[in-house]
Amino acid sequence: MNGFFKRLGYFIEDKRGLVIMVSILLLVAALFGATRLTWATGIETMLSADSQVYKDYQEFNDHFGAETVIVLARADGLSKLVELDNITGLDAIEQQLSTSDGVLSVVGPGFALRQAMAQLTGEAVLPTDESTLQALLLEDGVLRPEMKSFFPTDNFGIIVITMEGGVTTDQVNALVDEAKTAIAGISFDGMEASVTGATVIFAEMQTMMSTTMGTMVGISLLLMLVILAVVFSIRGFFTWRWLPLGVVIIGSVYAFGMMGWLSVPITMVSMAILPILIGLGVDYAVQFHNRYDEEARRGETAAEAIIDSVTHIGPAIAIAIIAACLGFGALFLSPVPMIRQFGTVLIIGVIACYLVSLFILLPVLYSHDRRKGLDSAVEKKKQKTVRTADNHTGIVERGLARLAPWVIRNPLLIISVAAIFTIVGVGLDSRIPTETDENKYISQDLPLMKDFNDLAALSGGSAAFNILIKADNVSSPEVLNWMLEVEGRVLTQSVIPVVGASGIADTVAQMGDGQIPPSQEAVDQALGMVPDLVKANLLTDDQTMANITIRTGAGLNTEELQELKTVVEGYLASPPAGVTATVTGQGVIGIELMNSLTSGRVEMTLLGIVLVFLGLFVLLKFNAARALIAIMPIAMIIGWSSVVMYLGGIKYTALTATLGSLIIGIGVEFTILMMMRYNEERQKGESPVVAMTTAMTKIGRAVITSGLTVVGGFGALLFARDFPILTDFGVVTMINVGFALVSSLIVLPTIIVAIDMRKERKLAKITA
Incomplete structure (x- = not known):
């Protein structure tokens, strides 16, 4: 892999003009693609169009209007x-x-x-x-x-x-x-x-989403400017440290252009992607910029710096990107379309940001240093003379140098504490509730939601289910009597509170002193007295379909809705010959979404872990131990995250359900960077302690900067006040990225050094 990236470094150095020109042409194509972007806020974002629940709901909607x-x-x-x-x-x-x-x-x-x-x-x-x-x-x-x-x-x-x-x-x-x-x-x-x-x-949501996206992007850009200004110290003029942000903005345009060309819509979940991409993209760009700067500080020419940067950091970031994409790929397992689309956009976005870091950021750095004369013999001599001054250690490096010995000396304490929190979190995970009411994803303080909640209170509940009745003639006295019986059983026998069950049968019965007329002629006469505006939502014109609406009391949870659905389906089990009955409506949608977010969430997380492990196993030359070491500290975070959500009263939603796969994909980058820098130092002949201290000091600054930029990207979600689904996701993910930094800088180093020192002790006994 190093050989490939070394040749790639030579190509970028030699063909930088061509690379930048192609990048500009792709940018134009991406801008055209972005104009094709669409918004999606309906049921199709929550249920697969191939599912029977969606088909039933659409059939009902087509004839009676939902x-x-x-x-x-x-x-x-x-x-x-x-x-x-x-x-x-x-x-x-x-x-x-x-x-x-x-x-x-x-x-x-x-x-x-x-x-x-x-x-x-x-x-x-x-x-x-x-x-x-x-x-x-x-x-x-x-x-x-x-x-x-x-x-x-x-x-x-x-x-x-x-x-x-x-x-x-x-x-x-x-x-x-x-x-x-x-x-x-x-x-x-x-x-x-x-x-x-x-x-x-x-x-109204589309307008709200558009406004919120603009706010989040503005905040994320501001946070990136501040974070890079404070943490990311590199050679050259001050504003040069903001170059990664500028490059990532181009990468984000590429990603959104691809969304347009692939017809991937913007949903309530994917609207969070731009600030997230800005955070992740700046993370990758910072790694490349930091390594180039490190090589240049050593006195290398611009050409040497770009080639060595691509050779050394390129493979590490590539492995991290592949691992991240495998983690994000687990989201495709979700039955919820907007979660699958979120995974698609994440993969497109991180790949785009990686490519712009390689093919735009590095050529720009190289071209700048060439113009400044970094390749001249005189300038090279000056660089070598002053490199000691340039390589001064900052406060972050000094802090990490002090932390490293403590981490290396206390493997038992660190691993024990991490494991305990993981076990506790796994135990608490099943106690975290799931929010399936999409209306709760929007702030309840908005005037729009206050009106809606007032309406729900006034109506005494909500329309939980609709029963779609189909027959050659649903208005026959036999079918109407059966429908009236079903309505009565739902109202009087259900243990779940039902405040109303109404349809064409009870409407006809009201015109006959509570009884269905005995003949078809009498039924037709009664139907003729029903106003068309009322009849339109109860019976189709050809009288082959009818609608029964079941209204429940307010505040039913998903388990109670599932129980009511089971009861209603039992009442419908023996219809007259030639009659079919299907339970559909918003309640069924909520039940299906709940099942998708609970069972699908666990499966996505486990699949994410397995895919990332297998990917690392192959990329790390079939070294299972190294693959396990890279993923284990990050997998622990899933348990830690459950502790935070449980204590913070945060529910699982369509977004927080992706946390497991997402944090695996994001966090494994930090562990890979740390492991590969440690291995690089070990290959120079350093002992485990010295190699890890050097790795933590050298790569630690970039890892912390990367982590903070990712936190900044997710931090912009906190300003999406109209969408609690985004603010909750932002809070938990920011904490999880913080956990990923802790795990990479504390848990991972102590595991690696403990294993290597044990190996050296065994080897010493054998050779003694």
Whole structure:
């Protein structure tokens, strides 16, 4: 491998102009690719399109529409809520939105009042006077029970807009914008209205994600500037230490360009990738810059410095990159699409950052030093004269030189403490809860989420499940009676709180004194009396599909939802001949996501460890001991991380579920760099103690700088205040990278030296 990288060093030194020109052409292509980037915020980011759960949900959505937009009206009291002018304003909103593109039905106070007037006068119009309005809405000064669906309390009114199945994101966004415009055009008295609902949250998320990404990138760049200015001390003028950051920005453009060309969308998970790439990329660039600077300080010419840098640090970083990609590759095992996409982008990104460090950073350094005359004989002599002054040890090196003897002397203490925390963490891991409600991934303090939570409280719960009934004729008396029986059993027999179970069967039964009409003709007559806007969400036009909605009490956890789903499926086990019933809806999505994030998370972590070990085993010339030593200190961090999450009350999410594979991929770089520098010193004939002290002192500064840049990249996630999923991930990952530094600088050295000294003692006994 060293031979290949030495030839690569000669190529970069000789063809630097060509290398930079090709890099520029690729940058232009990447910029074009970046314009093809798209956003994804829907169910397709959480469930595989090939899964049966996703197919069932889409089939239901295509026929009954799963996308709903809610207009939530807040009044100062009942008198304002039922005031004629305010009711007229709500009805105007209903009428305007009912003609919008992609809208299936609009049901609200205006709809209910028009139906009531139709029964009284034969004409579906709004009341024109206060007395008639009050008579329809109130009984003894209290809202009539039949109006509670539209006025759940004395302060709130609700309009429900259901969209057709298969609507596009643009149609949803257009409806949300039109609803806001309609509300703005009404002058309410003592009342205000807003647009809410899960569909609205997803529609608004793209704007929020774009804003948050801009903030995170800005913060990460600022953190990198500060970290490099404080920690990364190199030759030349002060701003030269920021060169790695500039190069990595180009690498990030390459990565995002590849995302565009490969049609990988930006999701709630992958939106975190840019600050992460900046941190990881600067890490790799710093290693190359630090080694080049070290070679130049020794008095080497610019040509010698670039060739020796590529020869010595190139293989180490390449091995680290391959190991990292193998760790990230374990994310492909996840059933969650946005986690798999996160793994894809990570692999593309780290490879791009490695390549720009090789083919842009080093040629720029070389060209700069050539222009400064570093290759001239006079300048070379000057460098040799002053190199002692240039090679002064800084505070970091001095600290590491003092730490090394203590680490080497205390292997038993260090390994014991590390092992204990690992064992405790593994035991606590199963006690860490998993958050599957995607709405909780967004800050609950946002006005948008406050409206949504108010809506959930008003509705008495949430629509957990939908039952999709299919038959040649779902409106036959036999099928309707069976559906009515299922609804009754769900409401009365389930041990899990259910606040509602409704569909076309109970709607028809209400028109027949609680009974399903005995003949098809009578059923058809009853169906003809059901308003089209109500029927559209309960029964297809060809009467081959029907929808039963099951609403649960608020606050059910995933285990309770799974139990309810099992119970409901039991009630559906013996349908009439020719009838099929499928349980779908948001509750099923939550259950599936929970299963994916729990079982998939453990499997991803274990696969990551195995893949990295096998990769190192091959790359380190089939030396199993060295591969095990490189990965073991980092694998311990997974246990330490569980301790932090448990004590910090941090839940597993779609992002924190990737922590195991992610930290293996990131942390193994530090151990590989330390091991290879130690081996380099040992090959010079140094003893284990001297070799490790030198390795910790020389490579330790770069490792710490690299670690801090990675921490800085993840630290930018802390400023994503609108997305707790990102801030929690940022906190835990920053701590884990800190653990990786501790493990690489304390746990790894003591293991390596202890093993080598034991080998030397055995060899000494044999030769004695």
